[in-house]
Amino acid sequence: MPRKNYIYNPKPVFNPPKNEKKRSTFICYAMKKASEIDVARSSLNHTLLPIDPKTGNILPRFRRLNEHRACAMRAIVSAMLYYFNIDSKLVEASIEKLADECGLSTFSDSGNKSITRASRLINEFLEPMGFVKCRRIKNTSISNYIPKKIFLTPMFFMLCNISKSKINNYLSKKMKLSQKLKKQEKKMFISFSDIKIISQLDEQSARNKILNALINYYSASELTKIGPKGLKKKIDIEYNNLCKLYKKK
CATH class of the missing domain: 1.10.890 (10k-s Protein, Hypothetical Protein A; Chain A)
Structure with a gap:
């Protein structure tokens, strides 16, 4: 793919789809917190040791964030929060969906779509840094493994300056509401x-x-x-x- 296509959108921004169901108060709070800081320039990006997810070994040679990848990270963090399920810890969106809605998908002159910009950010930075965990499937067309399911880790929320107590508080309120609804249904x-x-x-x-x-x-x-x-x-x-x-x- 030509270099000019790789940085086709140098300032990607997450644009949530229209007519989507309303997000929970926690998701709205988390997205607001993430927007108030520069997640791509967090001190965690320099203090955490990158770990190879396959071997568990520290990666001695590690690709840090250049400005284009930093811009991609800012967009995709918001997208991951938007599609985050707090109960399962799963990001309920494919990498292609995340790439499309963040403006990270690129197209060759022949019209073939590439989501490499998003998948490399996840594979080569977010996962080794411990911000996400991925379950993979084999992509037979390119003889490689690609993330199928993305889970957000506690470190991801530290990156966004969201405390564990805030998460626990939301889960506690959600459980109480669920129990209240069950009592109402029981009547x-x-x-x-x-x-x-x-x-x-x-x-x-x-x-x-x-x-x-x-x-x-x-x-x-x-x-x-x-x-x-x-x-x-x-x-x-x-x-x-x-x-x-x-x-x-």
Whole structure:
């Protein structure tokens, strides 16, 4: 590929796709933090020892960031954060997608696309420095291994000046919200489709259907605590609510 094509876009910038779902508060916070500092000139880039991901050995000869690669790094860090899944630690985007949206993809005169600028940045800098970890697949067309899945490491967030406590705090809030939603879902022990079916049954059949739903919904220990009288009371409440619901209609 001609040299002029390699630096076709000397000032790449991440442009997120339009009509994408809204990102979480943590992702928005992380992207803002990354934009406030120059990740390509972080002191970590000079103090960390580059490690060969295949052998685990220190790389004595290591290609540091020139200005073109520094520009590429600034763009791709934002893109990786944008597609980051905090639960799996996975960047949910391919290298080609990252390259395209950061303006790092290049094209030869014959129209062939190359994502070398992005893949080399990952293979030759971000991974050896410990900012990302990759799982690879064999690319038979070029007899080489390319990253298939990219995972962000704790060092990546240090690079962006994001503390571990901030990540843990977000995860804690997310877990509490999840538990709250589960409790809310638990209150709906009869599905809407079942409600429609029950409404068309005679009273005794409807009560039996509600009873079966309650038995499937509660655990054995919970049913013991509720007791026969409590169970009957719940059936009465649900049946009366059902009658009121369909009477209004």
